[in-house]
Amino acid sequence: MNKNSIYQQRRNVLAKYIFDKTGGGIAVIATAPEVTRNRDSDFPYRHDSDFFYLTGFEEPGATLVMNIIPKGKSFDLQSHLFCRPKDLEREIWDGIRLGPEAAPEALGIEFAHSNEHLDQKLSELLADQTAVYVRLAESAEADRRLRHWMKQVRGQARSGVNAPGEFHDVDAFIHEMRLFKDAHEIEIMRRAAAISARAHIRAMQTCKPGMREYHLEAELLHEFRHSGAQSVAYNSIVAAGPNSCILHYRAGSTELRSGDLCLIDAGCELDGYASDITRTFPVNGKFTGPQRALYDITLAAQEAAIAATRPGNTFMEPHDAALKVLTQGLLDENLLKLSEVGSLDNAIETGAYRRFYMHRTSHWLGMDVHDVGSYRESTAEKEKPWRTLQSGMVITIEPGLYVRPADDVNEAFWNIGIRIEDDAVINNSGCELISRGVPVKPDEIEAIMKNG
Numbered sequence: 001m002n003k004n005s006i007y008q009q010r011r012n013v014l015a016k017y018i019f020d021k022t023g024g025g026i027a028v029i030a031t032a033p034e035v036t037r038n039r040d041s042d043f044p045y046r047h048d049s050d051f052f053y054l055t056g057f058e059e060p061g062a063t064l065v066m067n068i069i070p071k072g073k074s075f076d077l078q079s080h081l082f083c084r085p086k087d088l089e090r091e092i093w094d095g096i097r098l099g100p101e102a103a104p105e106a107l108g109i110e111f112a113h114s115n116e117h118l119d120q121k122l123s124e125l126l127a128d129q130t131a132v133y134v135r136l137a138e139s140a141e142a143d144r145r146l147r148h149w150m151k152q153v154r155g156q157a158r159s160g161v162n163a164p165g166e167f168h169d170v171d172a173f174i175h176e177m178r179l180f181k182d183a184h185e186i187e188i189m190r191r192a193a194a195i196s197a198r199a200h201i202r203a204m205q206t207c208k209p210g211m212r213e214y215h216l217e218a219e220l221l222h223e224f225r226h227s228g229a230q231s232v233a234y235n236s237i238v239a240a241g242p243n244s245c246i247l248h249y250r251a252g253s254t255e256l257r258s259g260d261l262c263l264i265d266a267g268c269e270l271d272g273y274a275s276d277i278t279r280t281f282p283v284n285g286k287f288t289g290p291q292r293a294l295y296d297i298t299l300a301a302q303e304a305a306i307a308a309t310r311p312g313n314t315f316m317e318p319h320d321a322a323l324k325v326l327t328q329g330l331l332d333e334n335l336l337k338l339s340e341v342g343s344l345d346n347a348i349e350t351g352a353y354r355r356f357y358m359h360r361t362s363h364w365l366g367m368d369v370h371d372v373g374s375y376r377e378s379t380a381e382k383e384k385p386w387r388t389l390q391s392g393m394v395i396t397i398e399p400g401l402y403v404r405p406a407d408d409v410n411e412a413f414w415n416i417g418i419r420i421e422d423d424a425v426i427n428n429s430g431c432e433l434i435s436r437g438v439p440v441k442p443d444e445i446e447a448i449m450k451n452g
Contacts, residue, residue, distance in 0.1 A: 007053075083113075136169040176374070178367065192233075196266065200438040213256065289412075294403070301322040323399075359398075391426055422434075
């Protein structure tokens with residue numbers, strides 16, 4: 001399939017939704033702005049995911065405008081891309097620009113214009129439109145620009161021009177589209193997961209007592225870039241010892257000590273798509289008895305969640321399956337005391353487990369690591385039910401246990417933080433784990449580290 005046709009198909013799907021909803025209209029979706037890091041240095045640029053999903057265009061300073069023109073019972077779609085004009089001097093400093101002249105053929109867009117003409121052209125395109133689809137309340141700057149365009153259109157009223165009277169949030173439908181991945185997207189995500197799996201193996205093989213967390217982070221980054229990934233999907237978590245009990249800990253300078261665990265939650269971004277893998281392993285290559293006990297519980301919880309990750313089940317069923325195993329394990333290890341909680345069901349109902357497991361087991365995964373899409377069904381009910389899993393959705397499966405020092409906790413378990421996370425593509429028969437290029441069984445992890 002022609003790469004451009006993928007983006008054209010997505011624009012057509014969005015256009016049909018707009019036509020069916022309001023009989024036509026105009027949609028305006030801008031990419032992300034550049035962000036200054038300090039002084040005259042910018043953060044590495046990353047496009048807006050919704051914009052890229054509809055265009056495949058990665059340059060900053062761009063806006064997509066879709067004009068859905070009713071034609072009886074059907075419609076015509078005219079897509080306009082506003083992008084940075086060619087500029088020899090700026091291209092010497094910042095890199096080659098595609099430019100509006102080359103954009104239509106390169107991107108499969110009907111029309112392209114310099115972004116310097118956006119305000120003028122928008123006032124023309126908005127004239128006599130019934131409905132406008134934008135990201136409502138996206139930012140103060142976006143709201144300001146929309147007010148400016150509307151003021152220009154309303155200023156033409158005495159010439160017989162009508163301003164749009166309806167405003168709709170375009171995000172909800174784009175995010176519903178993005179929730180279901182096509183074969184092209186899933187293939188990219190498989191490749192991203194494979195790269196990240198190799199990076200985790202590299203970190204395990206490299207790990208030695210006396211190293212620092214940032215040494216392992218460097219190994220991850222090396223494998224990501226060496227394998228062609230453009231960036232990290234999120235800031236890598238490399239957490240040694242007590243830091244493994246901090247959920248969003250950033251890789252720091254803590255020394256990796258023999259007898260401690262190291263938790264790595266890291267994934268690359270490849271061609272706009274994220275991967276997300278977590279593995280926990282012993283710094284010296286050998287799990288202690290208490291570490292192995294909690295690891296086995298967490299792995300069993302993940303296996304229960306994987307078995308519940310299939311079409312027809314709700315988003316929460318994998319979490320509930322993992323939670324039951326984790327809570328029973330906490331009771332078995334006397335981290336939760338049966339005399340105090342009464343029963344397994346009561347420990348779950350009262351949330352007694354939350355001091356050791358305080359997050360959900362899954363989230364959507366895609367262009368963003370915490371990807372878009374509603375977790376609840378779109379119904380008229382006040383208490384909306386959890387979303388039913390369907391083929392083409394991608395989720396993470398990541399149970400964990402985190403034991404901090406406390407007077408009522410056996411000291412042998414102190415500072416043990418364990419999370420095991422894999423990426424699952426839901427298919428007709430259940431789910432495919434695309435991140436198992438890195439082993440998850442404790443014996444296999446120890447073997448990798450021994451033979452590293």
